[in-house]
Amino acid sequence: MAKMTLEELRKLRNEKQAAIQKRDIEGKDSRIVIGMGTCGIAAGAKVVLDTFLEVLDEHKLENVSVTQTGCMGLCYVEPTIEVLVPGMPDTIYGNVDAETAKKIVEQHVIGKQLVTDHLFDRPAADIIQKDGGR
């Protein structure tokens, strides 16, 4: 790169800041945990992981970190993921594919509304029925 002007430096900083913020874990209050056991990977957890990263990027959601974990034990509904968002119950979704992943980000993380047809194990059934998880 050639010598920069003030504007170019600021532009570069803005571009790079977004990239480095992904690395920073401070200030991230929400988390999406993806079960990446052998069963999860076989069922397509890898695609789901990539989709989450892409969609979060699209919506510029910088407060959400995506982490992986081992098998969550719900091997019959893999891929499974857990979503932890403040103000919402901790939720486990099963049978998640790329499309569902997009829906989870838009409906659950942004819209604060459970994606009811993919709920498994958590939250408990009575919560879902009573108030739709709010």
Added chain:
Amino acid sequence: MAFRNYILVCGGTACESSRADQIYQNLIKECKDQGVADEVQVIKTGCFGFCEQGPIVKVLPEDSFYVKVSPKDAHEIIAEHIIKGREVTRLLYDKSESRKHAKVEDIQFYQKQFRIVLRNCGFIDPENIDEYIAREGYEALEKALFEMTGDDIIEELKTAGLRGRGGAGFPTWMKWNFTKQAENDVKYVVCNADEGDPGAYMDRSTLEGDPHSVLEAMTICGKAIGAQKGYIYIRAEYPLAINRLEIAMAQAREYGLLGKNILGSGFDFDIEIRLGAGAFVCGEETALLQSIEGHRGMPQPRPPFPAVKGLWGKPTVINNVETWANIPVIISKGGNWFSKIGTADSKGTKVFALTGKIRNSGLVEVPMGTTLREIVFDIGGGIANGRKFKAVQTGGPSGGVITDADLDTPIDFGSLVRIGSMMGSGGMIVMDEDDCIVDVAKFYLNFTVDESCGKCAPCRIGGRSLCNILEKITLGNGVPEDLEAMATIGKAMRVGSLCALGQTAPNPILSSMKFFGEEYRAHIEDKSCPSGTCKNLVTYSILADKCIGCTACARKCPVGAITGEKKQLHIIDQNTCIKCGVCLETCKFGAVVVQ
């Protein structure tokens, strides 16, 4: 595509020497082999500070803190953690409570720390200017060049209350102000990276982990005082720091952040590196300037101070690395923000290199006013091997010992002087009950005598005399008058030496005599060394009622000084014994005693 995982590998000198570079290379290779190369970014960062547990590898966003990693672990980290999402438990910091202690934020070593100087160490890749820029890098320079006058910048430092971190704690704004006011067409900015205290490595780690912070700060200073040229004086035995500085300078020049017309502001500034040969006295500012000019590094009388007549007779600002690293943050966040951290007398934080008989040796940055007890016991984890704490030496060979009684003193420039030591550059050497205080004082005196430039008599002759007396005492030939003689010589050196090296050289003796007078007297009057360190003053013997005649000690003795038949009492021949202590370590029955 965004990266889903970031693997940070410590690239400080300590971890590099434990093959961190090989770990880094292996991780990159494994990522490729296992098909995740474009999903995972492997970054080599500066020092994490937790050197005791190195090499360190940190994986984000899980924030898993892996310690004592070896190159062959790379495969498992990628295969298990990255592919399957299972942390490699055996490498986590505390395996017994794995999840609880896996996270960096949970590790006590980091809890009480507050990082300004080390803000980027262990997070960014120091060889990539973009990462520094992304972390508000060169924002302070923008502000200084386009929004502030020289006086504004100095005023901000005054509000901040920043004091020099090199040892003496002189207010930084005053130095800058004197230089600014000095009338001259040419002025210089110098960074003192000649870190020489035994056990101190704060400046090296800062340069290795975040070189741009120093370059940015020096440029800001150039603007403030009207200088166009800077020098970094660094010792040749810091090759990694020099290498990273050179890379950083090349990148900054390419971006137009160093050189002519910086960012189109019309301001020119460039920096050159000067290598020192490693003489301790060159850390003294006037000797350092002599060395840059190509002369022998010998201190010059002050005044005139460098601010008035420095490098090549021109007004010069000279600050040490840690001081520089604070400056971009002060300009960005404001002096008011900075002045809220620390104590009334000393603002901000201080980096310490914690070494010696401590469980967690490493690099620690704490707010001024933190007590020594917090540093040694909470952050440092206390004394290793269950021994008892004896003292801490701060200020290196110019400082003094601090004992148990003063552990609760909040640390700042003033308080350390009041308890008979000094801040110094930040070396902190912890001693336990096995360390002999006379021997430690002798170590420091030997160091300063070696490093004395020999120009003035008080330092050259006084230091040697003190050394001789200490030697005599540890050999068991001390007389009671020696204590008084050392005090007299010490006082003369304090008053009569030309530079701080000679003026402070007797400090380790004077302060240890004050706190451990008993131990000195034991050496002189009873001819005994309570810690068993001084070989000439101890005897190893075997207790008749405990020796079962197993012959273990006799077989291990390297000089064959132990005799005795099987199942019979063994005896040590005192004339042959070299007092190596092997018999003491070998005996399982507690029959060998040292007196």
